Amino acid sequence: MDGNIIFVGLMGAGKTTVGRLLAKHLNKSFYDTDQEIERRTGVTVPYIFEVEGEAGFRKRESQMIQELTNLEDVVLATGGGAVLCKENREVIKGAGTVIYLRANVHELWLRTRNDKNRPLLQNNNPRAKLEELFEQRDPLYREVATYIVDTGGQPVSNILHHIEEQINQ
Ligand SMILES: Nc1ncnc2c1ncn2[C@@H]1O[C@H](COP(=O)(O)OP(=O)(O)O)[C@@H](O)[C@H]1O
Ligand SMILES: O=C(O)C1=C[C@@H](OP(=O)(O)O)[C@@H](O)[C@H](O)C1
Ligand SMILES: [Mg+2]
Numbered sequence: 001m002d003g004n005i006i007f008v009g010l011m012g013a014g015k016t017t018v019g020r021l022l023a024k025h026l027n028k029s030f031y032d033t034d035q036e037i038e039r040r041t042g043v044t045v046p047y048i049f050e051v052e053g054e055a056g057f058r059k060r061e062s063q064m065i066q067e068l069t070n071l072e073d074v075v076l077a078t079g080g081g082a083v084l085c086k087e088n089r090e091v092i093k094g095a096g097t098v099i100y101l102r103a104n105v106h107e108l109w110l111r112t113r114n115d116k117n118r119p120l121l122q123n124n125n126p127r128a129k130l131e132e133l134f135e136q137r138d139p140l141y142r143e144v145a146t147y148i149v150d151t152g153g154q155p156v157s158n159i160l161h162h163i164e165e166q167i168n169q
Contacts, residue, residue, distance in 0.1 A: 001026065001167050004074055004096025008141050010133060011080040011118050012111035013101035014151055018159055019077035025160065032077040033064045045079075049119040062088055069095035080133070081120075083140040093144050097167060100145035101159075102138075103152055105130045
């Protein structure tokens with residue numbers, strides 16, 4: 001399949017994990033906006049949040065989305081907040097096939113609870129935060145999605161298989 005494939009969805013949906021594996025299967029290059037920001041700045045996402053606040057991170061994220069969506073024939077994993085800004089949504093929609101990886105809040109919480117690398121979840125009620133983000137963002141992910149893939153209870157191998165079937169149709 002020609003063209004870019006772009007993953008969107010909440011933290012813990014599997015964008016980075018599934019995106020990397022799909023790229024390998026399809027023999028495409030893989031990029032992840034968070035990883036690329038970290039590689040270029042030499043610091044972590046939590047550090048950027050600490051020093052520049054969420055607003056500073058969002059600026060870097062928008063620039064990275066602009067740049068990486070200019071590439072051709074790649075798999076791109078975005079961060080969960082990439083869809084917050086309308087301009088990013090337009091860029092993402094126009095850049096290829098967009099897959100919204102979906103999971104319920106309980107699963108997202110299970111998958112992220114031991115990870116210290118998501119500043120928005122470093123508080124005393126990460127589950128409530130995920131709930132709030134789900135309400136706010138689910139419509140935005142839907143707005144940009146070509147396909148919605150439910151990852152609920154599915155191992156990564158099944159999700160990959162399902163995506164490959166969808167995009168080959
Ligand atoms: N379908 C799945 N089932 C179980 N665990 C998963 C699944 N998809 C991802 N994970 C795990 O959840 C965690 C978050 O995945 P990640 O790819 O970083 O998500 P995202 O980039 O969407 O935030 C990782 O530990 C990953 O191994
Ligand atoms: O949802 C968000 O606002 C964020 C998601 C993270 O990426 P993942 O969705 O890959 O965890 C990362 O970009 C940052 O911590 C902010
Ligand atoms: Mg990720």
